[in-house]
Amino acid sequence: MTSNKQGYSLVERYLPYLLIAPALGYLLFFIGYPLTQGVLLAFTDQNGHFTLQHVYYLLYSPSSNFWPALEDTLALAAVIIPIQIMLALGFSLMLSANFKGKDMALYILIIPLTISDVAGGLIWYSLLTANGFFNKLFMALGIINQPIQFFGYQFRPMEFIAIVLAEVWRATALVFVIIFAGLQMISREYIEAAEVFGAGTWTKLRHIIFPMLKPSVQTALLIRTLFAFQVFGVVMVLAGRDIPVLAGEAYYEQTILYHYGVAALYALIIAAISVVIGYIYIKMFKAQYLKEVAM
Amino acid sequence: MVDVRLRGLVKRFGKTIALRGIDLDIRDGEFIVLLGPSGCGKTTTLRIIAGLEKPDEGRVLFGEKDVTYLPPKDRNVSMVFQSYAVWPHMKVRDNIAFPLKIRGVPQEEIDKRVKWAAELLQIDELLDRYPHQLSGGQRQRVAVARAIVIEPDVLLMDEPLSNLDALLRVKMRSELKKLQRRIGVTTIYVTHDQVEAMTMGDRIAVMNAGKIQQVGTPEEIYLKPANTFVAGFVGSPQMNFFDATVKLDGEKLLDAGEFTISLTGDLAAALKDYNNKTVIVGIRPEYMYPRELAPKNMIGPEIKGVIDFVEALGSDTIIHLKVGNKHLVIKISGSHHYRIGEELTVIFGLDKIHIFDKNTGRAII
Amino acid sequence: MSTPGETPPIRYYLLRIVFAGIVILSCTWVLLPIIISILYAFSSPQDFYSPKEIIPLHYTLSNIQKLLALGAARATMNSIIVAVMTVIFSFALGLPAGYAFARFAFKGKDSLKLLIIGLRMFPMLVIAIPLVTLYIKLGLNDTLLGVALAHTTMALPFVILITSSIFVSVPIELEEAGYVFGLDRKQTFLRITLPLALPGLTAAAIFTFIMSWNEVFMAAVLTLTNRTLPAFILTSAMAAPDIIKFAASFIMILPALIFVFIARRYLVSMWGITVR
Structure with missing residues (x-):
């Protein structure tokens, strides 16, 4: 550091660190402390002695819902994410064309970005419940004779479908924004060059657009996977504990059963899964960033 | 193909x-x-x-x-x-x-x-x-x-x-x-x-x-x-343009105010519909010469002005000439030196001028 | 394949009609659920429970009133207080950091930025559970301040990254012109950078507000009586009749819809930054 020679004062030299320090300190405390506390809660009993009782409870107790929760969380992700990626790709391609009202369509498609998972769940509840819009509509059209039941423990598969619909409706916008931004960054001339050299629609997609969109799709995929392990509000609204998910079980153990140790364990598991996924993402992000600089 | x-x-x-x-x-x-x-x-x-x-x-x-x-x-x-x-x-x-x-x-x-x-x-x-x-x-x-x-x-x-x-x-x-x-x-x-x-x-x-x-x-x-x-x-520097009135009664000439350009028979014939009307006259900078540099035997209109500004580009020299309220640009090869404020008389061939209709901008000749 | 002549081939028009159909269908997919749920929120109970009225014909404010009387009025107020506090805290902490990342070259900048990007990926909801223990000690449990502090943790990485990219978008030449004409760094920031960045910062504040307004897990874990709106809906309103739930969903999405309209120009870029 030769800044002194250039005549910067001490404050000038350390100004950026001074500006960042409060935020960084806050974050480190509010993440670091709870994580440490979480480990303590998860692995000690009320006397402060090391114990694995919470782990045994989580994994083996008949009253623990961990395995079904893990299963359903993964099942939801496996169904929802591919649909979202496909839909978002479709929306992005649609909005890459020029047409009247394009801006309007764009605003409309991103409205769900601002709608919470709880509200999204309630909105779809109003469409799917026994007296809801679709049941009434289909009965009026004579397609069905009695309402299709979506909600209640005996209709779990239908609850699953309702959650999928609500999540696809609400959170596709996020995937769309990522992929659309990626598509916007592809210069129009790349695509036009393909057209001029004889590419039809499919060739254009296959050889030019999809390869160039790959980084955006990967980003979207990883972020969605990350969020999938935090799914909570929409499931609670539409299915309660009929369809258990990891965050929902953490909430239940904490606020209903007061199993603080078990709840903390859930929290640590979600955090661990996310850190692994996030690690992969940062690896990729860094690689992509360096490549962009090189270009 | x-x-x-x-x-x-x-x-x-x-x-x-x-x-x-x-x-x-x-x-x-x-x-x-x-x-x-x-x-x-x-x-x-x-x-x-x-x-x-x-x-x-x-x-x-x-x-x-x-x-x-x-x-x-x-x-x-x-x-x-x-x-x-x-x-x-x-x-x-x-x-x-x-x-x-x-x-x-x-x-x-x-x-x-x-x-x-x-x-x-x-x-x-x-x-x-x-x-x-x-x-x-x-x-x-x-x-x-x-x-x-x-x-x-x-x-x-x-x-x-x-x-x-x-x-x-x-x-x-x-x-x-x-x-x-x-x-x-x-x-x-x-x-x-x-x-x-x-x-x-x-x-x-x-x-x-x-x-x-x-x-x-x-x-x-x-x-x-x-x-x-x-x-x-097309052309650099840009062609010089100025307004002039066609006068075919008596002496046939283009009257630009500060100077006039006498018209030969062909030109006068081409302009016969424009008598007493204003036209736009154009002449490229590279076809105007200080009198002392002009090719021998060159006959044509002469314009006298004061040098306003000189751009020496090495291979070429661009002279900005002030003639009353008009500005003319002249391009000559680079080995000549002219000073700002000097008086200068330029000459050009009548065959190099362009005349355009003032309303439509279209070339008359 | 194409008929030569003055007019485009029919196929050209057909494609355009199919395309317009897809656009309309996509917009309907997004808009219809919102419109229906709003109509149902104001539907008279008779219309809602009648199988014949697909779209309710009689409207009433009673659903909203009943919901508010159940405790949603207070929960809404709580939500607003928490969201405003979150905006203030996260900007007070995040804005200087964002400016530092945008305008300074310093040792360790890339690693620090990568750390922030990494923290943004962290599932903040997990900190709520262990925080309860700390909050009980500090007397913050079941307080709005406690929720706001947790929400600030969630919003802070986003605020740093968003404000940083907003400051980057203010041309540095304009700041340099400020220095040349005699302003110091602070004056330049206050009189040149900040006014230019203000529209973007406003949009970022709205974004932060909505983030807090929508958050349910931490709020539900950290409060018991001082519920925010989503936590209230999750714990109390779910037991209410359907039509009351629709009223709850309407109140939840109302600020979001207003803000979408106000900040629509920034929406794509804002959410784009948060995920890039």
């Missing part, structure tokens, strides 16, 4: 009208340049020929075939883009081979043709590199190789040299021209650079405000500009 005919092309983008009726016949094997300032519609015309835009009115004919509403892929055209549009995720080889692959050319033939094009553009060493490993000039060569590899009916170029540095641009100018002669493809070249247009084009179509102003060989465009726009756009 085909001839290309444009018939009454009109194109609107929302409220702005980009093209207001373009008619142009481009001959088979010809190198034609669309020249004009930005926003004149030249790129839009090119994109309509490529099939990237559909005109609102009018037709595009390749030979006898109406291609107006055909997508680009069914036209057998090729294009060099301004940004080159060399796909970053493909190696140079794959970039050049792409048009052939789409057309289902057998691999053996693809290899042969890629090699041919790469050698022609001297990029055969670079075939296994990715575009981000290339310089701007090299990328440009890849773009050209990709454009000629398929033997297109029409080759389109959209300001292909504008992103190169000045030295490389001059070099590529002659290379592209030679290349076009060699493969003989009908070429439509868009540029705003008049030097490119003059040096490369077999013919030039000068465009402004969505209309073609004049079509002709570089010589015709320079020597016989059809209107004030063409006269002012």
Whole structure:
């Protein structure tokens, strides 16, 4: 550091660190402390002695819902994410064309970005419940004779479908924004060059657009996977504990059963899964960033 | 290879009208340049020929075939883009081979043709590199190789040299021209650079405000500009323009106020409908001489003024002359020194003046 | 394939009609659920429970009133207080950091930025559970301040990254012109950078507000009586009749819809930054 020679004062030299320090300190405390506390809660009993009782409870107790929760969380992700990626790709391609009202369509498609998972769940509840819009509509059209039941423990598969619909409706916008931004960054001339050299629609997609969109799709995929392990509000609204998910079980153990140790364990598991996924993402992000600089 | 005919092309983008009726016949094997300032519609015309835009009115004919509403892929055209549009995720080889692959050319033939094009553009060493490993000039060569590899009916170029540095641009100018002669493809070249247009084009179509102003060989465009726009756009420094009144009663002359220009019989005859009307007179800076530098025996009008400003460019010297309220620009070779404030008399040949209708801007002679 | 002549081939028009259909269908997919749920929120109970009225014909404010009387009025107020506090805290902490990342070159900048990007990925909801223990000690449990502090943790990485990219978008030449004409760094920031960045910062504040307004897990874990709106809906309103739930969903999405309209120009870029 030769800044002194250039005549910067001490404050000038350390100004950026001074500006960042409060935020960084806050974050480190509010993440670091709870994580440490979480480990303590998860692995000690009320006397402060090391114990694995919470782990045994989580994994083996008949009253623990961990395995079904893990299963359903993964099942939801496996169904929802591919649909979202496909839909978002479709929306992005649609909005890459020029047409009247394009801006309007764009605003409309991103409205769900601002709608919470709880509200999204309630909105779809109003469409799917026994007296809801679709049941009434289909009965009026004579397609069905009695309402299709979506909600209640005996209709779990239908609850699953309702959650999928609500999540696809609400959170596709996020995937769309990522992929659309990626598509916007592809210069129009790349695509036009393909057209001029004889590419039809499919060739254009296959050889030019999809390869160039790959980084955006990967980003979207990883972020969605990350969020999938935090799914909570929409499931609670539409299915309660009929369809258990990891965050929902953490909430239940904490606020209903007061199993603080078990709840903390859930929290640590979600955090661990996310850190692994996030690690992969940062690896990729860094690689992509360096490549962009090189270009 | 085909001839290309444009018939009454009109194109609107929302409220702005980009093209207001373009008619142009481009001959088979010809190198034609669309020249004009930005926003004149030249790129839009090119994109309509490529099939990237559909005109609102009018037709595009390749030979006898109406291609107006055909997508680009069914036209057998090729294009060099301004940004080159060399796909970053493909190696140079794959970039050049792409048009052939789409057309289902057998691999053996693809290899042969890629090699041919790469050698022609001297990029055969670079075939296994990715575009981000290339310089701007090299990328440009890849773009050209990709454009000629398929033997297109029409080759389109959209300001292909504008992103190169000045030295490389001059070099590529002659290379592209030679290349076009060699493969003989009908070429439509868009540029705003008049030097490119003059040096490369077999013919030039000068465009402004969505209309073609004049079509002709570089010589015709320079020597016989059809209107004030063409006269002012081509040539550097710009042609001198001033208003003058035609006086044919008594002594026949053009009265510019500060000075007059006597008219010969031919000129007077050409101006007979303009008696006592105002016209625009144009004279190029390179055809005006300080009297002492004028070719011997030169006869013509003389104008006396005061030197306002001198730009010494090395090879040339540009003199700004103040004549009353008028400013005239004179270009002479660089080895002469004139001082600001000096008086100077310039002389020019009557055969070098252009006269334009004041209302329409059209050339009278 | 194409008929030569003055008019485009029919296929050209057909494609355009199909395309318009897809656009309309996509927009309907997004809009219809919102419109229906709003109509149902104001539907009279008779219309809602009648199988014949697909779209309710009689409207009433009673659903909203009943919901508010159940405790949603207070929960809404709580939500607003928490969201405003979150905006203030996260900007007070995040804005200087964002400016530092945008305008200084310093040792360790890339690693620090990568750390922030990494933290943004962290599932903040997990900190709520262990925080309860700390909050009980500090007397913050079941307080709005406690929720706001947790929400600030969630929003802070986003605020740093968003404000940083907003400051980057202010041309540095304009700041340099400020220095040249005699302003110091602080004056330049206050009189040149900040006014230019203000529209973007406003949008970022709205974004932060909505983030807090929508958050349910932490709020539900950290409060018991001082529920925010989503936590209230999750714990109390779910037991209410359907039609009351629709009223709850309407109140939840109302600020979001207003803000979408106000900040629509920034929406794509804002959410784009948060995920890039």
